[in-house]
Amino acid sequence: ELITVRVQDPRVQNEGSWHSYVDYKIFLHTNSKAFTAKTSCVRRRYCEFVWLRRQLQKNAGLVPVPELPGKSTFFVGSTDEFIEKRRQGLQQFLEKVVQNVVLLSDSRLHLFLQSQLSLPEIEACVQGQGPQTVTEAILHYAMSNCGWVQEEERCP
Numbered sequence: 203e204l205i206t207v208r209v210q211d212p213r214v215q216n217e218g219s220w221h222s223y224v225d226y227k228i229f230l231h232t233n234s235k236a237f238t239a240k241t242s243c244v245r246r247r248y249c250e251f252v253w254l255r256r257q258l259q260k261n262a263g264l265v266p267v268p269e270l271p272g273k274s275t276f277f278v279g280s281t282d283e284f285i286e287k288r289r290q291g292l293q294q295f296l297e298k299v300v301q302n303v304v305l306l307s308d309s310r311l312h313l314f315l316q317s318q319l320s321l322p323e324i325e326a327c328v329q330g331q332g333p334q335t336v337t338e339a340i341l342h343y344a345m346s347n348c349g350w351v352q353e354e355e356r357c358p
Contacts, residue, residue, distance in 0.1 A: 203234040205300045207315070209293035212285045213245075223247050224285055226292060230315050236306050238337050239344035242316040250314070251292055253321050257310045258299065265305065268298035309336045317343040 211227040225245045232240055251270055259267045271291025296315075299305045313324040317339045326332040327339050334342060 203232070203236075205232040205234050205237075206230070207293070207296045207300055209289050209296060212289050214285075223249075224288075226289060228296065228315060237312065237316065238340040239316050242340075242344060244315065244318050244343075246314065248288065248292070250321060251295065254310065254314050255295070258305050258308055261308050261310075262304055265302065267305065268295050270295050312336060313339060316340045319343075 206229075208229045209226045210229060212224050213226075214222055214224050216222045225247045228242075228244050228246055230237070230242045248270075255267055255270055271288045299311065305311060309328045310324055313319055313327060313336060317324075319327060319339060323332060327334060327336055332339070
């Protein structure tokens with residue numbers, strides 16, 4: 203089975219404001235039966251990765267969850283350098299996560315990688331309180347074309 207996950211195309215949102223942040227495109231391509239959609243593309247922020255790691259830790263028992271790159275507020279070097287180092291760290295994190303059978307069985311991971319649901323919506327969906335099942339949410343996103351279109355501009 204092949205699972206390719208790439209973290210790419212970091213973009214600064216709300217640049218110049220106090221509320222600026224960077225989000226990253228997560229591209230997934232797989233032939234694994236573990237995944238509902240075989241290709242997907244979503245954008246996620248660092249704080250969402252932090253949430254995902256916490257959730258995986260809660261549910262993984264004794265299975266160690268890979269580390270995330272640090273949240274450095276005092277970085278020596280350019281912002282671009284920092285963003286690139288973080289991008290590489292996030293990619294390594296996801297590569298290790300998807301290679302672990304226990305972590306791969308977590309529905310939150312699948313919704314994180316294969317839907318554009320917010321974190322509260324992911325929680326509601328996993329707990330059966332959302333309008334759709336986990337599979338329906340992923341298929342809905344995949345069918346909307348946003349799940350695989352490279353240019354998000356076509357996706358609202």
